[in-house]
């Protein structure tokens with residue numbers, strides 16, 4: 001991570017709280033717990049103890065250059081979250097998180113402003129599929145073509161609704 005300094009240079013610092021043996025696909029930065037310090041959300045795929053897992057960790061910034069790691073989501077798959085964005089989806093002043101998985105699913109996590117999130121289970125379908133068709137939230141499942149289309153459509157909606165999404 002690179003920190004901007006007053007003399008217009010960058011200072012590279014290590015984030016030791018990242019998972020070992022993990023690929024980091026995406027990072028989103030915002031103050032998730034309202035303490036004035038910018039926190040991080042990290043989408044990763046790890047290979048620990050012989051098992052592939054994908055997920056999202058929230059790293060809350062603490063004084064002294066430390067980060068408090070809070071696992072937010074994990075699944076035993078390599079097709080988990082690969083992209084993250086943050087914004088206030090319902091306008092309650094608390095930063096929320098949106099993750100898009102390699103399987104084309106959209107995961108929405110609503111923040112409580114104190115560093116915790118609740119996963120939004122029910123997403124409104126915006127596809128030509130019958131309304132009665134079940135929509136899976138499992139990142140290990142195979143999404144139908146209609147679901148993929150919906151996810152992409154919803155993702156672009158989110159990206160355009162948020163004034164300045166933080167996407168890396």
Ligand SMILES: [Ca+2]
Pocket residue numbers: 030031032033034035036037038039060061
């Ligand atoms: Ca914070």
Ligand SMILES: [Ca+2]
Pocket residue numbers: 087088089090091092093094095096110111
């Ligand atoms: Ca919110």
